[in-house]
Amino acid sequence: MPGQRAGKSSRAVGPSDGGSSGKQSLSEAQESELYGNGGDMSGYNLSIAAADGDDDMEDAGLNGRSLVGQYTATKDMLNEFAHGDTAEADILDSREKQAQIASRETDYQRRRFDRRLSPERADAFAKDGQQGEGATYKEVMAARQLEREEERVRRVIEEKEKSGGNEVLDHKPTLKDDAPAPVNGDKTPPIEKKRKRRRWDEGAADEAPAVKAEVKEEPEVKKSRWETGPEEQKAPARSRWDTTAVAPSSGAPPAPATGANGARPAMPAYAFGTDISNRNAPLSDEQLDMMLPGESEGYKVLKPPPGHEPVRRPVGVPQLPTGYQGFLIPEADNSLAAMGKQLPTEIPGVGDLQFFKNEDMKYFGKLTDGADENEMTVEELKERKIMRLLLKVKNGTPPMRKTALRQLTDNARQFGAGALFNQILPLLMERTLEDQERHLLVKVIDRVLYKLDDLVRPYVHKILVVIEPLLIDQDYYARVEGREIISNLAKAAGLAHMISTMRPDLDHQDEYVRNTTARAFAVVASALGIPALLPFLRAVCRSKKSWHARHTGVKIVQQIPILMGCAILPHLKGLVECIGENLNDEQPKVRMVTALALAALAEAASPYGIESFDDILNPLWTGARRQRGKALASFLKAVGYVIPLMDEEYSNYYTSQIMEIVIREFQSPDEEMKKVVLKVVSQCSNTAGVTPVYLKDNVLPEFFKHFWVRRMALDKRNYRQVVDTTVDLAQKAGVAEIVGRIVNNMKDENEAYRKMTVETVDKVISTLGAHDVDQRLEEQLIDGVLVAFQDQTIEDPIVIDGFATVVNALGERTKTYLPQIVATVLARLNNKSATVRQQAADLISRITFVMQKCDEDPQLIKLAQALYEYLGEEYPEVLGSILGALRAIVTVVGLHAMQPPIKDLLPRLTPILRNRHEKVQENTIDLVGRIADRGANYVNPREWMRICFELLDMLKAHKKGIRRAANNTFGYIAKAIGPQDVLATLLGNLRVQERQSRVCTAVAIGIVAETCAPFTVLPALMNEYRVPELNVQNGVLKSLSFMFEYIGEMAKDYVYAITPLLEDALIDRDQVHRQTAASVVKHVALGCVGLDCEDAMIHLLNLLWPNLFETSPHVIDRIVEAIEGIRNAVGTPLVMNYVWAGLFHPARKVRQPYWRIYNDAYVQSADAMVPAYPTFEEENMRRHELDIFI
Amino acid sequence: MADKLRAQQQLEALQARYIGIGSADTTKHEWTSNIARDSLSSYVGHPPLLQYMSIGLGQPREKTRVQLLERMVRPVGPPPAVSEL
DSSP states (O other), X not given: OHHHHXXXXXXXXXXXXXXXXXXXXXXXXXXXXXXXXXXXXXXXXOOOOOTTSOOHHHHHHTTTOOSSOOOSOOHHHHTTTTSSTTOOOOHHHHHHHHHBHHHHOOHHHHGGGGOOOOOOBOOTTOTTSOOOSSBOHHHHHHHHHHHHHHHHHHHHHHHHHHTTOOTTTSOOOHHHHHSOOOSSSOOOOOOHHHHHHXXXXXXXXXXXXXXXXXXXXXXXXXXXXXXXXXXXXXXXXXXXXXXXXXXXXXXXXXXXXXXXXXXXXXXXXXXXXXXXXXXXXXOXXXXXXXXXXXXXXXXXXXXXXXXXXXOOOOTTOOOOOTTOOSOOOXXXXXXXXXXXXXXXXXXXXTEEOSOOOTTHHHHHGGXXXXXXXXXXXXXXXXXXXXXXXXXXXXXXXXXXXXXXHHHHHHTHHHHOXXXXXXXXXXXXXXXXXXXXXXXXXXXXXXXXXXXXGGGGGGGHHHHHHHHGGGGGOSSHHHHHHHHHHHHHHHHHHOHHHHHHHHHHHHTOSOHHHHHHHHHHHHHHHHHHOHHHHHHHHHHHHTOSSOHHHHHHHHHHHHHHHHHHGGGGGGGHHHHHHHHHGGGGOSSHXXXXXXXXXXXXXXXXXXXXXXXXGHHHHHHHHHHHHHOOHHHHHHHHHHHHHHGGGSOHHHHHHHHHHHHHHHHHHTTOOOHHHHHHHHHHHHHHHHSTTSOHHHIIIIIHHHHHHXXXXXXXXXXXXXXXXXXXXXXXXXXXXXXXXXHHHHGGGGGOSOHHHHHHHHHHHHHHHHHHOSTTOOHHHHHHHHHHHHHHHHHOOSOOHHHHHXXXXXXXXXXXXXXXXXXXHHHHHHHHHTOSSHHHHHHHHHHHHHHHHHHHHTTOHHHHHHHHHHHHHGGGOXXXXXXXXXXXXXXXXXXXXXXXXXXXXXXXXXXXXXXXXXXXXXXXXXXXXHHHHHHHHHHGGGSOHHHHHXXXXXXXXXXXXXXXXXXXXXXXXXXXXXXXXXXXXXXXXXXXXXXXXXXXXXXXXXXXXXXXXXXXXXXXXXXHHHHHTTSSOHHHHHHHHHHHHHHHHHHGGGGGGGHHHHHHHHXXXXXXXXXXXXXXXXXXXXXXXXXXXXXXXXXXXXXXHHHHGGGGGOOSHHHHHHHHHHHHHHHHHHOHHHHHHHHHHHHTOSSHHHHHHHHHHHXXXXXXXXXXXXXXXXXXXXXXXXXXXXXXXX | OHHHHHHHHHHHHHHHHOTTOOOTTOOHHHHHHHHHHHHHHHHHHOHHXXXXXXXXXXXXXXXXXXXXHHHTSSTTOSOOOOOOO
16 A cells, blocks of 8 residues: 555655656566665654545555554445344334335245246137237247247356356456566545645646556555656556446546646546436437448348337436336435335325335335326226225235225226236336235236136246246245135146147246246145146156256146145056156156155155055155165155055055165255155154064164264254154164163263153153153153253253153052152252242143152152242243142142132132232132132131132133133032122222123123022022113123033923013113123023924014014024024024015015024025925915825 | 024025925916826825726826826916016
């Protein structure tokens, strides 16, 4: 940066050393010449504040070094977090981005943006034989061929560049070629700043240096600038920094006019970003003739097509930016735009939208232009109509969306496929699309497809381009949606058209396109049937022309079983034959995908269909011997999936053939290979043909050597695979064999490895038991599991599960170790870390059963007493576990033997019931419920009443389990202390506001009525109905409904008692009232089927029947259910008498509900309707058979 | 609107399984045909009833059965001509 400094320390120094040439010497010596010997610059001002220009070039060009002392942070540092990867995101911005699909996608998925919507295709299969407009199959194939060729050429060029032959292509600046190489490689850029600095200079003399500075590459530049005048300048060679395009011949610097040479005009003041190299007028015909080859060389000047009008843009108007699609409202204020305020939410003719994004303006901006619709053509109007409907669907509120979707669907054929898809598809290609929008647009396509049917043909490829990416979306539902659309598309367009549309993409040069097309083809196969597609697939898989096509063909076959599962079985032979030969393809990629396809087929076919694989067994096995690396992995995978299909002797033979390779590959460092061999080992060991002896002798030593190492525990996927495979091996090799080998790992220093071991032991022992574990192994197991338990730092249920499994499996054999375990647990209950305490308590609740079996009740009591002490625990998670442990102990030792006694324990629990934490609530209510159930008499009734009040709050808990437990507890308490008091509490609770609470109270009353017999409850309940308050009456009805549901046939005794109440409820003005009454009627009626209560039921039916015309869905559903209930109670014919009257009523509104009742009756008891059908007068409708009389 | 659509779909699904169910648009001819077919299949499906009818008609049971089955084709005559509206 001497150059730069020279600029800064500009001081008018007269040209010295005038005799020398303007060219600077390349040596350092000149500096000393300028500044005096020794380069002492103390006399110069080193820091004048001239850096007021933009200085972004400075850093870049000068390697960021500065000889001037820096007393502040560099710009780099200051801006470190302003852009690039480390940029701090705008909060609002990032939230908006999160919702966008594109932001979640991988690079591969994002390649969908590389695809463009293709032009429309001709419909070769149109009914009238007319192809219509658009590209034909032939044209498309030719275009693909061209693309491939382009791609090939491009690749060749890239190759060449890489191998160093880039002289032709990379146009280097000429300077570099003939000028001597710069000493330190930094050229001096023409910095804007310098020109400004020249303000300090005077006279023409100092104009030159700037140019000099540009020209010279050496640091010495600065020296010369003071010594040369303009007359001495040579024509500067252009360096790549010379972006200001002035005529180089003049040698004049692009300097502002100064007094000395005022003749030079000032720099034209172009706006930023304007490229003055652009032409300022269109090329004339003469110019074009000169530039382009003429007819003599075999070219021809084409006439513009009739009606073509060239776009004439006034000269000087800047080009429209690419992607400009219409007028955009300029952003007034960025901050407001970020808040989403400034964009309209109301579009003329659309109404109020939920939101309107910036990007939407691009597509829907037309709607806001306020053009007069009266002057538009029909086509334009149609376009606007569709646009409006789409906007409503995409951005509207749910009701708007619904009607708009319906209109689009109904009018789809009038709108026409073109008009619709030309608007929908670009929307789907928008980068900022969000899930919801995509879902809605896809839905539109789905509905519209259904209506358009074969009109859709020219647009099939366009739709595929948009929909295929859905098939590889991370979101499961998006994939399903994509499949749905493609299968509908296939059904609408027909197989032939689908094939001719997608065929050109099969050997597309882009792998992404081939991949998605293969998946789409698999969907087509599942929609139209595999047999229909099989001949085509066979042809594709044998394509001689390109291996891409073969690869894609095999990939289709691979995707079909993944999509259809065992539904491929009938066509398995065809599919396998189709790809069988590709196993020996010359292209390794094709061989690999073939093996993978075979694996997928075998997996889907399992356990059937080995005969279909007969032909490929030999190539597969011999192939596996020949392959290496990735190809071997895929072959082994196929082998692994085929072996389980074989019968015993075959699998034995084939396993021994392949095992050698599998064992060899145990030591492969490749992750993929590891996964595959693990899978193959577990698949082989599961077959009947593989003997335990073989496993023990040949597989296990190598397996444990390579896979039971700490490294495997670190990667989650490997971990899982190793555990699963070990468990599978244990099924064959036996518990002792496997556990014996890994038991010591439980004391390993690596926690993940310990956990992996415990999980394996857990799975092995829980499936196979601990019968063949001997004394020594038993000790090791308990020892190891205790160490793993004590040393765990990360909260994870795995270790506790393993501990519980081991202890429970050992059963009474654990007795000797129990004192040690209990001591450990007690010590850890007192630990200061909450997690440790929680784990200890959790462990207790898992091992109480075994402790009781070992007759260790005293130990249990000891634990219970310790736990009782810890009921004051402040961490809710821990408290919940402690309560759980207490409950487990109470369960096994029984309430009478429990220490501390129940009457001490329960009062401690009452305040805990008020704890709002879900885990605490659940465990307390469980414990309290258990005590209420088994030992209510240990506690006095007053305490129970107190608990009742606390329980009321639990009725509105979020968790269903808690509400259910609370309801059941009400039942137990009512049973223990009699229903009166509990019922009074509950009836009082019916008056509260909260619906959930009332509903749960109603359930609780139902339960109380069930446990204490209805007659103890019903009088109070019916009395409560007299309270003139809607909520209470409804609550009573609801309780009755639950009660009758629970008591079933007991209802018979209460039918006549309850009828007057129901009568009153069924003629209430309030429809919810009638609805609830109807549900009571339903349960009563179902309770007394065949119990001789028909008269009451008919009475209730008469009251119910007029409600048939209710329109609210809940009400009408309940009414219909009640009528169904009564139909069951009194028999179908009686109810049918009511139905006949309305089936053919002139008013549709009447007919509809009557037919509903008729249909329900028909579905449930069609046979019972036969005797009740009406008789007709007409001769041909009479049922003569019924007149037969003996 | 959606409810209506769903109800329509449910009805169609149900009708695929139970052919005899109807809707507000069912015509008298359709309904009486269904009634007749249901009745006939019920006679055939209850052997005692079939036996009773056979005795009454004085013919073997199998013959009655076949007669009844054959009557299921257009049990109430051809459908009325569709008007050109």
